[in-house]
Amino acid sequence: MPVQVSYPGVYIQEEPSGVRTITGVSTSVALFIGMAGRGPMDTAVSLLSYADYERTYGSDTTVSETTDQVRQFFLNGGSQAYIIRIASGEQPAAADFQNEDGAVVLRITAAEAGRIGDSIRVEVNYATAQPESSFNLVVSRETITSSGATLLVDTETIGNLSMNSAEPRFVETAVAQGSRLIRAEVQPTAPAPFEGYSMSGRAESAPGILAALNAELGGAAGSMQVSVDNGPFAPVTVTGPLAALSDLQDAINTASSAVGGGTVTVQAEPVPGGTEEVLLIRSNAAGGRVRVQAGASNDLAGPMNLGTSNDGLEVDGHAARRPAPTGVFGSLGSLDSTSGTWLDRLSGFLRADPGDLPDLTLATGSRSDTATITGFTRPTFWETTPAAGTSLRNARGALELLAAQVALAGPHYVPAVQGYRLVLNPTYPGFAEQETLTPSTTGTYDIGNAGSGYLGRDPNVRRAPLGAFASPSNYVVGVAAGADGNLPTPADYSAAYVIASREIDIFNLLMLPRVLNDGSGNGQTDAQRAQLWGPASAFCLTERAFLIIDPPDAWTTAQSATSGPTGIANVRIGVVGDHAMVVWPRLRIPDPLGGPLRTIDPAGSVAGVAARIDGSRGVWKAPAGLEASVIGVRGVERRIADAENGLLNPQAINVVRQFPNGIVIWGSRTLAGFDNSGENDYKYVPVRRFALFLEESLYRGLQFAVFEPNDEPLWAQIRLTAGAFMNNLFRRGAFQGQKASDAYFVKCDAETTTQNDINLGIVNVIVGFAPLKPAEFVVVTIRQLAGQVQT
Template sequence: MLGIDQGGIEATRFANHRPVPTATYSSGDVNVWARLLQLDTAGTPAHDLRSITFSGAPSPATVTFGDAATNVLQTTTTAGDRWFKDALSSAVNNHSDGVREKLQILAKAINDKPDAPVTAEVWGYRIAFKPKVGMLNTSYGIGSTASENLAASFTANVRQYALGNIGTGSFQNGAGQVGGDDDGTPLTVADYTGSALDHTGFHALDRVDLFNLMVLPRDEDIDEAEYQQLFGPASIYCESRRAFLLLDAPTSWTNGEKMDADAAKVNSLRAGVVKQNSAIFYPRVKISDAGFIKSIGPSGMLAGLLARTDSQRGVWKAPAGIEADTRGVLDVELNLTDNENGVLNKLGVNCIRKFPNGIVNWGARTLDGSDDFGSEWKYIPIRRLALFLEESLFRGTKWVVFEPNDEPLWAKIRMNVGAFMLSQFRQGAFQGSTPDKAFFVKCDGETTTANDRNLGIVNIQVGFAPLKPAEFVVISIQQIPDIV
């Protein structure tokens, strides 16, 4: 009971929440013990506890507390009877006074028996029975002679599993399982896609004003095939919100120290995905988690890299290259060669590379960036720049609504949109030496016809010349003959 404010390592009165070791652990209602210790209206025990059986334990699996006449946990109420001395004296009120003391007596009665298959520990109002022999994942079921059903109040908990085929075990139910609240089950595809009406899953973002990157890190409890079923719905949702989806490559693309990805696997993955609004990154990276080295998908790391590049250089700069270094990353799961990088890059897969100067992102293609597609949205910075311009212009032209739809309005639109595009040109967002070569804004009687005006529509056309990243550096070397 020291508590963390007195130099302890546990918050005061939080013993009941301490994670138990591999053991059979009382996780039910504390009143089960109160009722077991309760006296009836005549002052005699309502229940007795003569033995506990540990199913699956080596012989002797039953711990007996004496016989009917000399029961260690006595069933009489004599003055020297410690088992019922401080227990409840009311058959109506199920208070828990004395419960911890009785659990200590029960634990001592078990620990005093050298042939008992378990040792007993008391934590607060709970008791745990730890197997004396067996593997790391060994635990026993509970049975007793008490008329109160103790078995329903115990759970077999496994804190750690032994490696290899040396037994089975099951995790303890989540906290509050008896009350109907548990840790839940792994999320399904339906949990992610959710409901637009209820604003669940992806649609929880409906009420978020603006987001432009989505990351879906994989939970290890979710099957890889099921995880990939999220890619299509997630990319469709991102397209509807002018956002960009960052994906982790499947773990099956790595086979030990060898890359196991090819065109068939990549094409299978992008089937059903909005390719121009998605990008995939490979391989996984290694990080330190409290001293433990773990391999994780790189998409979360890339989201941070994109945000840093956006703030330092602009959304039109490819988040790749020597300056696109990763931070907080120890290593890559697979150190790719130039040839392996070349194979994946042509398929539209971005690779994380390890160079002498650090670990960097060495790719900037969307899933539409395969050399076989010839898409105008081949590169991440071009697609994200287009999304940025579209969202900015959408928000920046809301003042147009309900204005008279005629030439004076069109002139104001050309001026406002042109000023915004000019500011982006001056920051280096477009190619071209002059604004007229970098972008155009068109809003007049040609873009907005008489029929459009009748329907209450004003059409604005904006074009820009994007800056494409230099993926390959070609150096030609020529010998000059000696001149004599």
């Protein structure tokens, strides 16, 4: 801004130079659109190596040539590519998961469409810091080794999940952010949330909870920290003696409201079947929760067994909406405190005299493999009449003892105590992960039959499969098998072009690898492929990109390629010819699995060679000639002789030839560059690609001029900026001419931009350049020197 002078002296003022730098855009970013054996559908994925491709899309080569062409692109010098996987009628594998009571609560779907999703296995466990509120998902992909053994790969654990959408670890968002294999969706059939609560693990003979609380206070002030309905922990202080439990309720509500938390109801909850009661702090909100931690001084949480770490029971209002744990499990029933079921079964569990438990034998549904667990003995601390101060620790201790006895019985099962559940996971050989176990047990403490005893539940599968193997099961219901989809239609390709325009900043080379075998066993025909080139070239026209067309299968000779109903003239129909090139013949490459040589289209290899030459010589150098050797190939489908090349080149069919020094690309004409076509400006591939490079670079580099005052200062800036960019290219040898004035010009002044243009908000810039055209024909003239006559 101008300096404001106010006193005699020297003032310093900085002026912008007006110089802006135009950076040349990339010229060899590839885009492949086609089918693949796995990977994300209908989205553009950026890759920097073939290893990236394998991690995302696998290495299957039977579905389409996408894998082979991407490999060839990177092998021949490509450095960046985008992949858009498409298909018609594709479907991801999915399964519905039920809670312990048999309600469908969660649908888990493979993140990738296709049959690959049928290999996904999901484990559910409650081994978390809050086992009656959250859960974990352990997800793997199952493969079969060459010896026939089952192997789990790509295993990932998504932990501490909640069925409450207000929680930071809500299952839908946490899975979407943390898993590459699956997606999760809570189902409308999930039960309604109840009021969450924190229950003391300490039971007292009624009415004894208030007396026990006052005894711990001892007439002084006691404290604890309480979080209600996801609010922050608030310090709660009470001074004894308390006249009623409502005094504690009022103190909690006052402290919680001050920090933005919810409110609670505090009561003494009777234990069914006995004379005891427990302290219950229940949220007043459906789906709420209550958490209790130790206080800063004279802690009440520890002595009253409040909080999970103090052997209390804390249940989220969404706990019953969780999917059932996988494996053979037993639990005490509904955790809704208002139903009384859980306390009733807990009371019976603690009071019963089980004696010696029967043997537990489980077999798979379709195999003869069995495993027997023996040696259960009566826990010595179970009491038929619990004394005052009995803790829920007794119940957890009983489960731990059962788990220890299972472990002593042999290696057939791995036991775990998850909250107030005993879970057995089968490990014996021959067990199919997706099969349901069939228990053959009886007794008060049966953990293998629903409705039998205090722990009775139907067994779940060891690992739940998605898709084709998901049914039948007690807690997993099959929804849909994964389907790779059928041949992409022209509409699928058009949709991919929209995705590319929206998600990709810039790409330069477009390839459409052919489909070999879709989900119905069909491959693309020449007629189906011919429908793709016109829309693809039009898309390249709008995106300033270039299309590499693969040859039809019908091209078996030079004559069939240059004439007849399947010849080059048919390929040109409807195609933007100066934005495309066609290359023939197809290439022979090694099979990665050691099989015989396979034949693939050349587009991916040509794109890789173009990328390599762009980096070493510049986009103005034709991707052809002895320098344009194709790496990673063992031959061509048909060797081309000079005479045949003489038929093909005038028709703008670029050939790949096998010479003694290697296999090279031996042609660089656009599809419109055939002889007598009338196309002289963009007859050659490097000229067209160089022009696209200039257009895109100038388009991006001159954005600064938008909305600037349209007068000579702006025009001078444009001339300076564009001129500096063009001069740099001239110094690198991109143009014809011995001096800059012969090679290019930039004109932006009152002649190019009239007053009417200025009134319309238009500034006109004319950039001219003299392109380098390839020396397609080198003519050598040899003259014999006759003896000179001396005169």
